[in-house]
Amino acid sequence: MNNGIHNSFKELLDLAGDYLSEGFKRNHSDESDSLTKIEEEIEGCKKCRLYETRTKCVPGKGVLNPEVMIIGEAPGADEDRSGIPFVGRAGQYMDKWMDAINLDRDKDLYIGNIVKCRPPQNRDPFPDEIEACKGYLERQIQLIKPKLILSVGRIASQFLTGSTLGIGRLRGRMYEYCGIPLIPTYHPSGVLRNPDSYRKPVWEDLKAVKKFLSENR
Secondary structure, eight states: OOHHHHHHHHHHHHHHHHHHHHSSOOOSSSOOOOHHHHHHHHHTOOSSGGGGTOSSOOOOEEOSSOSEEEEESOOOHHHHHHSOSSOSHHHHHHHHHHHHTTOOHHHHEEEEESSSSOOGGGOOOOHHHHHHHHHHHHHHHHHHOOSEEEEESHHHHHHHHTOOSOHHHHOSSOEEETTEEEEEEOOHHHHHHOHHHHHHHHHHHHHHHHHHHHHTO
8 A cells, every 4th residue: 555545544544533433523723723822923023013012912812712802902001011902091990890690700711902013102003903913813713612792892893793883883883793793882091081971871882782692691
């Protein structure tokens, strides 16, 4: 038996053995993906200009199979220094939102951004910068498997919904991204600047999150 036929026959036996012992076929050709692998790729990433000015990249942080994955637009100054998402004033305010619907950052959430490095002076990320990070985000979602995505702010919500509407018109309904239900709402920093205008609609969105989770446990 020549080597080519022998190797093909051996691979078939391996696959059959996997199926009989485990009930499914393992991937024999590609190394399985992982959050650690994605983080290492992000740390070495030079796909866009943002790597030139960042202090630390901010891949994201949280648990697998969370109740909610929160996605913002980009790290700010505090996140750039620490490498941890939403740790500044807006992040602390967002923690209070989660407390109000009985969700805990360390137990129930995965938090990240569509762009993994801080844009200079906190400017809006450019379309090519978002596109450069898109693959990382989609791989994260596939691995994390959240029950629901909560997008915060105009830029993240427009990107994830594929709409050009402002956040005031986007919020109030359910969308989907990568097969995961998605609810958009205002960014916590925007609510801190305009509490009288935005606190009530955010609370309505958070109640929608809570309702969805209670109905899908």
